[in-house]
Amino acid sequence: MMLSGRVPALDANQAAAPTQADNRFEPNCGVRREYCMAHATLKIIRDEHAALAAMLRSVLLLLAQYRRHAETPDFALLRAMLFYIDEFPERLHHPKESTLLFPKLRLRSNQVAAVLDRLDREHEQGESQIRNVERALLGFEIVGESRRAAFEETLQRYVDFYLAHMRTEELEVLPLAERVLTEQDWAELDAEFSLNRDPLTGHEPDAQYRALFSRIVCLTPAPIGLGPARS
Numbered sequence: 001m002m003l004s005g006r007v008p009a010l011d012a013n014q015a016a017a018p019t020q021a022d023n024r025f026e027p028n029c030g031v032r033r034e035y036c037m038a039h040a041t042l043k044i045i046r047d048e049h050a051a052l053a054a055m056l057r058s059v060l061l062l063l064a065q066y067r068r069h070a071e072t073p074d075f076a077l078l079r080a081m082l083f084y085i086d087e088f089p090e091r092l093h094h095p096k097e098s099t100l101l102f103p104k105l106r107l108r109s110n111q112v113a114a115v116l117d118r119l120d121r122e123h124e125q126g127e128s129q130i131r132n133v134e135r136a137l138l139g140f141e142i143v144g145e146s147r148r149a150a151f152e153e154t155l156q157r158y159v160d161f162y163l164a165h166m167r168t169e170e171l172e173v174l175p176l177a178e179r180v181l182t183e184q185d186w187a188e189l190d191a192e193f194s195l196n197r198d199p200l201t202g203h204e205p206d207a208q209y210r211a212l213f214s215r216i217v218c219l220t221p222a223p224i225g226l227g228p229a230r231s
Contacts, residue, residue: 046174053163055081075140136155
């Protein structure tokens with residue numbers, strides 16, 4: 001596969017890591033397909049969820065490979081992958097949900113008010129949690145092998161947290177949105193959600209991020225990315 005105008009998306013199915021997180025989130029897990037296809041906003045959210053799930057599982061899969069081969073990780077690649085998680089989901093994806101989708105749902109229904117409150121809290125916690133992962137990675141890189149397990153455990157907790165968070169949104173929030181939001185609500189949401197799109201869902205990255213996404217996709221070993229396959 002050649003890199004051209006768009007950076008190809010990581011494959012969420014190929015990137016499934018052999019961890020306890022595997023069954024927490026799967027694309028279309030228990031969600032009726034029409035909920036995902038009726039409005040652009042729903043498709044954007046699910047596409048971005050799938051890209052993030054693939055990235056999270058890709059990091060876990062890489063770590064499992066490094067451990068299996070008793071190798072020192074490619075820390076530059078791991079840092080780039082964590083930077084993606086921080087830069088796009090935390091700074092662009094979550095704010096769209098918390099400031100655009102969730103307020104409209106609160107106006108139309110009180111059925112999931114407690115769930116929305118919890119998801120908003122988790123959005124706020126996400127930034128501090130990814131910082132913990134980044135610090136644990138730095139400790140592993142600087143101190144060495146004695147910090148490997150701590151990093152792996154910190155990352156696993158973050159992945160479990162995030163996959164469960166997305167699953168709640170897909171099973172409880174998106175179906176309700178499909179039922180209660182008006183066509184005017186959807187028109188406004190579709191316009192706002194389309195303003196920034198995740199490059200790992202196949203959309204053209206901004207110039208400042210082009211090198212980042214090319215690096216992630218090209219250096220991540222096949223079948224996760226486009227890099228040389230590992231034995």
